Amino acid sequence: MGGANKKVPFEETDFVDNPVSLYASTKKSNELMAHTYSHLYNIPATGLRFFTVYGPMGRPDMAYFGFADKYFAGEPIKIFNNGDFENDLYRDFTYIDDIVEGIERLLSNAPEGDVQHKIFNIGNNSPEKLMTFITTLEKCLGNALGKEVE
Template sequence: MQKRSILVTGAAGFIGYHVTLRLLAQGREVVGVDSLNNYYDPTLKEARVGMLKQDARFNFIKLDLADSAATKALFAEHQFSEVIHLAAQAGVRYSLTNPQAYLDANIQGFLNVLEGCRHNGCQHLLFASSSSVYGANTKLPFSVHDNVDHPVSLYAASKKANELMAHTYSHLYRIPATGLRFFTVYGPWGRPDMAMFIFANAILSGKPIKVFNHGKMRRDFTYIDDIAEAIIRLIDQPPQGDAQWDGSAPDPASSKAPWKIYNIGNSHPEELTYVISLLEKEFGRVADKQLEPMQPGDVEATFADTAALEQAIGFKPSTRIEDGIARFAKWYREYARV
């Protein structure tokens, strides 16, 4: 039977763009929505959309998912078979100064998506969570089976809330839902507010780089192609619910409801100083590094345990940071014309 179109929210975003490319390459009909807000330069988002529009199977709709009526109409018209919800207000530090943006986009927007799935026969909802939900946890690597009740930023709290909201709808309405905890995604067409983009711009323009936690910050950098591959493999594996799930000893990663959580990370934390050194090598320039203390809302290290993901789809991210940065640097030179 011919599949209905698939919805990708945040299609003009970094991950949404790459996932949509993969879906179109598979011959899928994709509806992409994005508000094209100005959290970062909208021209980058518009450039991504422009490339996606070259495929006739892609239909772009500018829409703010916090608009309940517009989102309801979108779902009613298209009756999506699957939904990949990647739209969100991102950024840890931005949440310290603009908390309302996170309630509007990440809570109200997600509720509207859940309602759309509930009333229009969605067969699988995949939604973006974040490694930030691990918050104050210090046991490494981070496992989906760990409790994550101590967020240290409103952004993290909003992502934890998304996981709980999705579970509620899975329990009440049997909507198969898969939460995806992304770990520091980087690569071509990345976000300007993220470390890799910021570092590259600073090195090439001779500006200083603030390196927090005095250079000892470690992040599990995950290359975008690995993220997209994992999502594509998970689409056709909606959770069924675990009949053996035990409420007296609840596993935070699964449920009797058709709901599941996965880490998607490279499982290889890198110090930011090493990442900067690789960019210095690629660009042939030395960075002006300014060592700074830890910032509010940050954590010292992230490290993904991906055993559950590997078991489910036979795949784990594995792109070496050296290879990923070489590809990113090549793209950045072309994009920035330097």
């Protein structure tokens, strides 16, 4: 959710009350409003949290597009872990078809109980180190271009 939680993989029960960006704050506030509406008006509500979705027609602001664009522009990429590769950043990359399957499975399973509201994380439950991702991208670009990419 873009908070200060460092534990991976993430779980729905993880404490997410310390968002570190406005984006993360809006996601948390949306979940709280959905919970309240569900409680007040007896409306079943399911919240979905997606994790680094990739695939055909992916968002152009995703790291893999941005890193590749920077390579072809001859620009360096920025890695926001202060060079601390022992405690590398992790991302739980999730293929779009797996997201769709998760949504399909939940469509006919409305939450039940006093408050009919549930949150589900949809990810592949196997976070990868950011540097592993970057190394893999370099290797794939290198193979496609027939030269070393760093």
